[in-house]
Amino acid sequence: MADNRGVVYLGNGEVDVQDISYPDLVLRDGPGVPKENVGRKCEHGVIIKNIVTNICGSDQHMVRGRTTAPEGMVLGHEITGEIVEVGRDVEFLKKGDIVSVPFNVACGRCKMCRRQDTHICLNVNPARPGGAYGYVDMGGWVGGQSEYVMVPYADFQLLKFPDKDQAMDKILDLTMLSDIFPTGYHGAVNAGVTTGSTVYVAGAGPVGLAAAHSAQLLGAAVVIVGDLKEERLKQARSFGCETINLQDHDDVGEQIEQILGVPEVDCGIDAVGFEAYGHGTNHEDAPAAVLNTMMDVVEAGGKYGMPGLYVTDDPGAKDKDSQQGSLKVRFGLGWSKAHSITTGQTPAMKYHRQLMNAILNEKADIANVVNATVISLDEAPQGYKEFDDGAAKKFVIDPHGTLSK
Template sequence: MSGNRAVVYSKPGSVEVRNTDYPDLVLKDGPGVNPLNVGRKCEHGVILKVVTTNICGSDQHMVRGRTTAPSGLILGHEITGEVIEVGRDVEFIKKGDLVSVPFNIACGRCRSCKERNTNVCLNVNPDRPGSAYGYVDMGGWVGGQSEYVMVPYADFQLLKFPDKEQAMEKILDLTMLSDIFPTGYHGAVSAGVRPGSTVYVAGAGPVGLAAAHSAQLLGAAVVIVGDLNAERLAQAKSFGCETVNLRENDDLAGQIDQILGSPEVDSAIDCVGFEAHGHGKSHGEAPATVLNSIMEVTRAGGSLGIPGLYVTGDPGAIDEDSKIGTLKIRFGLGWAKSHTFVTGQTPVMKYHRELMMAILSGRAQIAKAVNATLISLNDAPKAYQDFDRGVSRKFVIDPHGLVK
């Protein structure tokens, strides 16, 4: 078989669907590929026919030109697919299996992986711990917003769905297992959400909506979602969240007080990241806003989950410090309130099996929560534009037209 089509970052503000190489069980040179990874043999890997692959807010950071991503980078780290070729070292995954791919690439052999910290695998990125498909400075593993993709370390990483027919019926939910659902769930777990908790979620984009739904699954009594976007807040309200509109009213603590009778919550989750904006009608970019505000509204002794993305290189930042990820955080406030902070990539494999079971049992309704919207591969450039304008949808690409 030859030929492949993929979504490619071309320049700030622009993606294209291009013809590209059919994947092989070796990592070849290309845009963003770390030179030390070129020629890396992956007989422990598989080739997938992509069934669904999602557009992520993290992709948008690159497409906006807010990272050092090179032109020509094939995007996509949220991948679900059917195995069509297996490497000679793959023992348990078979051709025909329908699988979810964790966005973290992990070898299963290093100390981090053995400690279930697959988000910081030591062997897949020559520059630093941790890697991902189709993402800047993550080793150069080719992205999966494409017709076909290579996935390494298949026996260790891949989550096989037990029944293909059942899985296809719930594919818009199951496609969220590669990143967004575990990421939102990790944010809620990291924030210490438990039965009876009051929770504030900063950001009503797809990850924020996933975090809010996860908090509900964990038994939270009240989940409050804050954003500047009324359409996204309406989506949060549609599945039982309280909401605060920070464009219309910049007093976050006051709005929480009106809902709870207290200006503080037990737990807070940052689902915005480094492109945060200040509050109010005349808001501007202020990358530390969310971190400072969640410290303000979280009670003493509470925990903060921070799945929102923060980077060490942002060429479009508002000041020189922010360009290298140095933000004006009120750390003294967090110290004084004895807050616990949890940051970094989500270790997807810690959660994806139990979340799969929650979906298959009907307990989790993640596609409904994030407003999953199916599109073709050709529709991807427009979907990126729509997503950047703030529509409340989680775009799911169906490259082969396999989803009913």
């Protein structure tokens, strides 16, 4: 029996569960690890036994071949688990603590971390600002869709749950703190959602649903969700959202007008990103579709957040410009309407404690909102296939069978 197993990207749309190295407090050489990070000592880190670890839409971008991710990389950046080993320099955490791991790898020391911009930490990735677990061009930190994983800078990064029994009771909600709940919330905050807002959310995947729920928590009067998949739209309606089926309708403003009486909203949230499809089509690539829709339907002076992922290199794109991350956006329209746009990954630490409190005090129902669905580690490849087909589920991997005991 191997000491550790994890979900490994094989290329060509395939993943497999394989034996991988048991982690230690050093970043070893491996697929996607920059040479400058090889051998990096992490006595400030911990080893975590994963209780739950999730499949994310961002993982799907790599698996579909829409990034430059290397084969052999261990996937996964949504990690929640129990500390089983503590590094020499860790002061405030101990074995047995149950913690949430923000998907951003962040040092806590640099200029960006000190101003809470942990998504663009300057010290964890030689290639560019910002690091993440199990993700292309993000520093080579080994992914957490596995039985065990190493997490550096533990005292700074980890969110310890105050009560272990309470944490286990709410684990399907708390697992969303590592990424999609803060990411959806960040999109809503950046869009300026407040009491009485009307909001358009593009995309009814897990991040879009989390953004819609976040908009509700922030006091939105009406949240409208658009998607091509009726199953996902049904999930959005289950917690009070209005919906637009974009396969049936290509004019979003017209559909918004039928709901609100006017063809525009106060603010918008792009939860789709660069793998957008054309409205009114059967999944035809149109990578700028969401951005151009936002410029059309968000009112003058409005804002939109962009938690959806955009990349610098997309080898699977159909045209040369899109392959380099250059999209045909109606920027002049956005400029003329004085729109404010916020881009970039989410600094998960900025929100995870307050969202934890919302969960523990029954103010947020995120597991039901995203339809959290538990699978075993061996079922992860099938989970990837179902998610890629548009299943209205957030797949939560239970590597040790903890939730079935």
